[in-house]
Amino acid sequence: MASTESNPQHIAIVFNGLIRSLKYTHENLKAHVFKPITDAGWTYDVYCHNFTLDTQYTNVRNKESATWLDPDEYKLLEPKFYLTDNQSVVAEKLNLLAYRTMGNPWPNSGSYQALDNYILSHWSKSQITRLLEQNIYTGLVKYDQVWFIRSDVLFAKQIDPIKCLATLKSRTDADGENTCIIPDFHHFKGYNDRLFIAKPPIAIKYGTYFDQLLELSKTHKLHSETINKLLLTKYKASVITDPGIIFQRVRTTGEIDKRDVKHKLN
Numbered sequence: 432m433a434s435t436e437s438n439p440q441h442i443a444i445v446f447n448g449l450i451r452s453l454k455y456t457h458e459n460l461k462a463h464v465f466k467p468i469t470d471a472g473w474t475y476d477v478y479c480h481n482f483t484l485d486t487q488y489t490n491v492r493n494k495e496s497a498t499w500l501d502p503d504e505y506k507l508l509e510p511k512f513y514l515t516d517n518q519s520v521v522a523e524k525l526n527l528l529a530y531r532t533m534g535n536p537w538p539n540s541g542s543y544q545a546l547d548n549y550i551l552s553h554w555s556k557s558q559i560t561r562l563l564e565q566n567i568y569t570g571l572v573k574y575d576q577v578w579f580i581r582s583d584v585l586f587a588k589q590i591d592p593i594k595c596l597a598t599l600k601s602r603t604d605a606d607g608e609n610t611c612i613i614p615d616f617h618h619f620k621g622y623n624d625r626l627f628i629a630k631p632p633i634a635i636k637y638g639t640y641f642d643q644l645l646e647l648s649k650t651h652k653l654h655s656e657t658i659n660k661l662l663l664t665k666y667k668a669s670v671i672t673d674p675g676i677i678f679q680r681v682r683t684t685g686e687i688d689k690r691d692v693k694h695k696l697n
Contacts, residue, residue: 440575440596442468442475443563443631445638447555449518450481450505451488452583452681457507463586464578471592476572479510480559482518482551488683490548492540498683508582512566514558521554522547530645536654549655553641560638567631577634579627585687587677595628602669608632611663615672617690621656622663626676629668636666 444464468475487497505513527547537545556579566572576595595612602610611629613622627637640662644653651658663670679691 439471440473440592441573442473442592443478443574443577443634444475445478445556445559445563445577445579446505446508446510446582447480447559447579448482448552448582449484449488449500450479450508450582451500451683452685453504453507454501455681455685456583456585459585460508460580460582463589464580467589468592473592476512476574477508477510478512478559478563479505479508480514480516480555481505482521482555483515485517485519490544491542492537492545494682496684500683505582512559512562514562516555516558518551522551525550525554527551530648530653532649533652536652536657546653549653550641550644553644557639557641560635563631563638564635574631577627577629577631577638579634579638581625581678581680583681584625584678585681587679588675590628590676598671598673599628599630601671609667610669610671611637612671612673612676614676614678615674616677617656618660618672619654619656621654621658621660622670623672624655624659625680626678633666633668637663 483502484500488500489497527550530550531543535543535546567574598612599610608630611627611633614626617623680688682688
């Protein structure tokens with residue numbers, strides 16, 4: 432894969448939240464996310480915000496039993512820019528109860544844990560996105576694209592960065608400044624929010640959804656895919672769904688999420 436661009440692209444790759452399952456996925460991420468960028472003759476910086484826990488990690492909705500997370504697992508990503516916070520401290524500061532006005536968007540989970548995790552994940556994403564924004568604003572670095580990627584997934588095939596650039600340029604909104612690429616599965620009447628590729632202007636808006644969640648929670652259930660579509664529509668984003676971006680989520684046990692088994696890997 433060789434770049435046809437006269438000016439090679441520089442990409443920010445953003446990870447956030449509880450960095451887990453990376454011991455199962457990092458080789459796949461290297462081969463399917465990082466390598467295609469360097470093969471194109473382009474460059475990238477990895478940004479990462481990671482939560483640490485004082486207790487064992489559990490997730491009832493995902494059927495993950497109590498396990499200790501390795502606080503140093505994020506190092507497998509080799510981030511250039513890294514932030515960390517204690518999740519319990521942040522959760523207490525945020526007053527998560529205040530986000531429950533319209534009820535539980537995942538009632539089958541039996542608790543508000545999934546909603547709490549959703550809010551915390553967006554807070555984490557906002558922290559690292561603000562650092563990215565600051566780096567751009569101060570002129571420390573210039574990025575042509577921003578990729579928000581989950582750390583706990585296995586990709587079926589490589590993300591083609593040259594194709595992504597052509598896709599972003601395929602719309603007439605100021606050379607793709609407001610165009611974004613998302614996967615074409617699991618939209619659940621909204622938009623899949625597990626991967627996002629865009630140029631910096633809309634990427635920064637996407638990465639700072641947290642700033643609007645409390646106000647939105649007064650009139651909307653904070654269902655992840657629904658909120659993603661609502662805000663991308665508000666921002667007049669030109670959304671392109673790519674059926675070629677396929678991945679499976681890997682739980683802390685190393686097992687594939689049963690909801691993703693049908694997305695076969697090569």
